Amino acid sequence: SQKIEQNSEALNIQEGKTATLTCNYTNYSPAYLQWYRQDPGRGPVFLLLIRENEKEKRKERLKVTFDTTLKQSLFHITASQPADSATYLCALEMDSSYKLIFGSGTRLLVRP
Amino acid sequence: DTAVSQTPKYLVTQMGNDKSIKCEQNLGHDTMYWYKQDSKKFLKIMFSYNNKELIINETVPNRFSPKSPDKAHLNLHINSLELGDSAVYFCASRKGTREEYGYTFGSGTRLTVV
Numbered sequence: 001s002q003k004i005e006q007n008s009e010a011l012n013i014q015e016g017k018t019a020t021l022t023c024n025y026t027n028y029s030p031a032y033l034q035w036y037r038q039d040p041g042r043g044p045v046f047l048l049l050i051r052e053n054e055k056e057k058r059k060e061r062l063k064v065t066f067d068t069t070l071k072q073s074l075f076h077i078t079a080s081q082p083a084d085s086a087t088y089l090c091a092l093e094m095d096s097s098y099k100l101i102f103g104s105g106t107r108l109l110v111r112p
Numbered sequence: 113d114t115a116v117s118q119t120p121k122y123l124v125t126q127m128g129n130d131k132s133i134k135c136e137q138n139l140g141h142d143t144m145y146w147y148k149q150d151s152k153k154f155l156k157i158m159f160s161y162n163n164k165e166l167i168i169n170e171t172v173p174n175r176f177s178p179k180s181p182d183k184a185h186l187n188l189h190i191n192s193l194e195l196g197d198s199a200v201y202f203c204a205s206r207k208g209t210r211e212e213y214g215y216t217f218g219s220g221t222r223l224t225v226v
Contacts, residue, residue: 027138034214043116043202044155046214087153098143100215102155 002027004103006090012025012109019077021089030092033073035065038087047088048075051086072089080110115139118203118218125193126226133221135203143167143184145204145215146178151175155202161186195226 001041004089005024023033031052036044050057050073052068057064063076077084087107116137134207137144145168146158151192161180175191186203203218 008203028118038213039220043204043219044215044218046216049214077211089155098160098162099145102147104154 004028004090004092004101006088006103006106008055008104008106010107010109012111013080015081015112017108019080019108019110021075021088021090022072023075023103024071025092025103026069028092028101031095032093034091034093035060035062035073035075036089036091036102038089038105046099053090055070062078073100078109080108082110082112084108085110114221115205115216116205116218117125118201118221120221121219122222124222124224124226127193127195128195130189130191131223132190134199134219135186135188135205137184137203137205137216139205139207139209141205141216142183144180144183145206146188146204147204147217149200149202151199159186159188161217166203169185175202190223193223195225198223198225
């Protein structure tokens with residue numbers, strides 16, 4: 001069956017460290033992978049998009065990698081801050097499918 | 113100047129009632145979506161419209177009917193509400209149908225059926 005898996009346990013790290021979140025998928029061949037941030041009571045906010053032919057994408061303190069052989073994306077936040085605490089969602093899109101399919105998200109807690 | 117706005121933010125209603133949720137976007141985007149987020153925080157697509165045309169209709173009960181009067185609006189009407197319909201419903205929009213654009217989500221409508 002098709003699955004997008006993100007660690008359901010919260011990731012708890014110290015301020016200033018690098019947070020690394022994992023997204024694994026099975027039985028999908030995504031053309032694009034996106035990462036979103038969701039705060040309690042709010043809608044998801046788009047962060048980064050990476051294409052299947054890209055290995056890595058960066059935006060300020062954020063970095064995303066995409067390994068289509070391992071069927072995995074890693075999302076890194078460097079020099080993490082308490083304000084980075086939120087749930088992070090990965091989402092896949094197949095070519096011309098017109099829809100994003102979301103993982104269930106991983107909650108990140110950054111301790112001051 | 114909210115980009116994607118949904119009303120109401122909260123909706124509490126009894127089983128069997130009919131209710132509507134409205135969504136408007138002022139971004140000039142062509143494509144709009146309805147997603148449902150259940151108690152386990154899993155976001156699942158329900159419908160998508162591109163320039164007022166339905167392009168995605170997932171396996172959603174017929175009690176749910178979207179309507180897009182113009183490309184800036186996508187409303188969701190739900191008939192004969194059931195307990196299992198309780199969830200947070202998110203409206204979203206995107207510049208086109210092409211995959212290279214991210215989605216802009218509204219802040220959600222929390223529906224509670226009692």
